[in-house]
Amino acid sequence: MALATTENTTTSLGRVEDTRNQQFGPAVALSCRECGARYDLGPSFACIECFGPLEIAYDFGRVTREQIAEGPANIWRYRSLLPVPADVAAKPNMEPGWTRLVNAGNLARELGMRSLHVKDDSGNPTHSFKDRVVAIAVEAARNFGFHTLSCSSTGNLAGAAAAAAARAGLDACVFIPADLEQAKVVMASVYGGRLIGIEGTYDDVNRFCSELIGDELGEKWGFVNVNLRPYYAEGSKTLAYEIAEQLGWRVPDQIVVPVASGSQLTKIDKGFKELIELGLVEDRPYKIFAAQAEGCSPVSTAYKAGHDVIRPVKPDTIAKSLAIGNPADGPYVLDIARRTGGAVEDVTDPEIVDAIRLLARTEGIFAETAGGVTVGVLRKLVAAGRLDPEAETVVLNTGDGLKTLDAVAAEARPTAVIRPSLDAFRAAIA
Numbered sequence: 001m002a003l004a005t006t007e008n009t010t011t012s013l014g015r016v017e018d019t020r021n022q023q024f025g026p027a028v029a030l031s032c033r034e035c036g037a038r039y040d041l042g043p044s045f046a047c048i049e050c051f052g053p054l055e056i057a058y059d060f061g062r063v064t065r066e067q068i069a070e071g072p073a074n075i076w077r078y079r080s081l082l083p084v085p086a087d088v089a090a091k092p093n094m095e096p097g098w099t100r101l102v103n104a105g106n107l108a109r110e111l112g113m114r115s116l117h118v119k120d121d122s123g124n125p126t127h128s129f130k131d132r133v134v135a136i137a138v139e140a141a142r143n144f145g146f147h148t149l150s151c152s153s154t155g156n157l158a159g160a161a162a163a164a165a166a167r168a169g170l171d172a173c174v175f176i177p178a179d180l181e182q183a184k185v186v187m188a189s190v191y192g193g194r195l196i197g198i199e200g201t202y203d204d205v206n207r208f209c210s211e212l213i214g215d216e217l218g219e220k221w222g223f224v225n226v227n228l229r230p231y232y233a234e235g236s237k238t239l240a241y242e243i244a245e246q247l248g249w250r251v252p253d254q255i256v257v258p259v260a261s262g263s264q265l266t267k268i269d270k271g272f273k274e275l276i277e278l279g280l281v282e283d284r285p286y287k288i289f290a291a292q293a294e295g296c297s298p299v300s301t302a303y304k305a306g307h308d309v310i311r312p313v314k315p316d317t318i319a320k321s322l323a324i325g326n327p328a329d330g331p332y333v334l335d336i337a338r339r340t341g342g343a344v345e346d347v348t349d350p351e352i353v354d355a356i357r358l359l360a361r362t363e364g365i366f367a368e369t370a371g372g373v374t375v376g377v378l379r380k381l382v383a384a385g386r387l388d389p390e391a392e393t394v395v396l397n398t399g400d401g402l403k404t405l406d407a408v409a410a411e412a413r414p415t416a417v418i419r420p421s422l423d424a425f426r427a428a429i430a
Contacts, residue, residue, distance in 0.1 A: 023143045027083035030230055031057040033332070041083075043144050043227040053328065054230045055270075056083050063278050065249060068241075073098040075132055075238040081274060082238075083231050084139045093138060094164050096131035097238050099123040101246040101394070106362040107375075111382050115392040117252070119243055120365055126187065127400035128321075128368075129264070130160035133235035134224055138164050140231035141222035148173055148221040152206040154260065154321045155184030156399055161224055162191035173221070175205050180320060183403045201315055203326050225261075236264040240271025243394055244281050251281050253391035256289045256378045258370045258398060259299055259344070260322040262329030265290055269336045289387060290333050290344040291377035293319035293352060293369075299330045303337060303344035310334075318349045318407050319369040321399060343386055347376035353407055355379060359397070366401035374398075 029038040034052030045054055063080050071077030075097030076089040089095075099121050108116035121129040134149075134157070141149055149165040150173050151157050158174040165172035172193030176185070177200060189195045198205045209226055212218040224232045244251055251272050257265040269288055275281045292300045295317025298310045310330035315323035327333070337344050347355070352369055355376035360366050367375065378395050381387035401408070416428035 023085045024083045026058045027056045028059045029057045030054040045229045078241045094125040096124045113389040117394045120397045122400035126159045128156035129398040130156045133232045134160040134164045136235040137224035137228045137232035140228045146222035151224045152209040155180045158188035166191045233263045236267035237271035240268045251286045252394045254287045254393040256374050256395040259290045260324045262327045262333040266332045287342040288340045289342040291374045292346040293317040294346045294348045296323045297346035300344045300346040321370045345377045351376040367397040368399035368404040371397035
């Protein structure tokens with residue numbers, strides 16, 4: 001990983017600007033979240049000065065609502081805010097994003113709330129928000145000349161990466177814990193490429209991928225959530241952009257976000273801040289609430305104890321897409337929850353299942369277990385008086401319930417089984 005050199009120029013504001021090409025659009029450098037050191041744009045994810053995580057730094061220039069509205073109905077309408085080239089929409093890709101923001105009046109009444117929306121990302125091409133982040137990673141992989149797309153995954157990312165690789169004409173080799181839900185295994189395997197099950201937890205899978213990057217076997221491989229992580233993570237900002245635009249260009253008062261690694265939450269916060277800084281939305285306070293499953297709640301545990309350090313745990317929950325026991329962005333989630341006046345809360349597996357059914361019954365949205373976590377935490381926070389029921393609130397559903405059928409299968413049966421006659425039907429419903 002090279003430091004910024006004479007190939008770049010430094011502005012009066014101290015920004016390092018990459019003048020060599022425009023394949024990364026408005027992105028100008030990699031910046032360390034801890035010490036602020038800056039580096040050339042490249043397939044790097046850790047600062048060589050302090051080992052802190054790297055993220056993308058930008059020089060956006062002027063961006064208007066009108067320019068955005070002229071773009072396609074997918075994440076590429078925000079290409080001027082992402083590390084991608086101006087012609088990105090013309091390349092073969094999955095075209096994720098611009099998913100519906102559902103006015104959840106029925107659920108709001110059930111919970112005693114005034115204004116509630118569900119950002120339903122199950123409508124993405126592989127039925128989870130992971131299509132957003134992978135789309136950005138694919139562009140980085142192309143720019144760096146990688147021929148294979150890879151990842152460590154709790155399921156949704158494996159399917160999104162395999163599908164995106166197929167569409168982009170890249171090879172794929174994705175890694176998952178061997179005990180994932182069968183529906184996610186099927187989805188990850190159907191697109192071709194290689195699907196490798198690892199005996200152990202997601203954290204074991206992730207450690208293995210980090211080792212593979214340094215081996216000749218992994219040469220010219222783009223690991224979307226490791227060496228391409230700074231680019232990949234930026235895809236989650238598009239959730240913030242879409243929510244604000246779909247609300248009529250305003251930031252909601254409150255938002256509830258599920259936490260696995262924590263990256264999605266931190267990038268939603270980054271997206272809101274960028275919109276404010278660019279003058280695209282009014283500068284007003286907002287609160288971010290983080291949601292975890294009790295069986296994998298290291299961030300929630302640290303928050304409740306008043307700690308700044310996350311203690312890793314061994315996951316034990318039905319919410320396997322959130323089962324990351326050592327979340328990389330956990331400390332930043334704590335910072336954001338505290339800074340914005342939000343909170344971090346968790347719910348039990350039975351509460352997750354009940355929340356899945358509640359959302360389905362009230363709004364016709366079948367969420368996967370991660371969605372059950374966010375709705376369950378929303379209900380818990382409202383009941384405890386920790387989330388304002390009068391404020392405009394958005395809750396995320398990040399995936400499709402068809403991927404986690406086992407979570408609700410135990411009580412799934414016909415209301416009645418009858419003979420094909422009206423008398424039998426009358427008797428059954430009496």
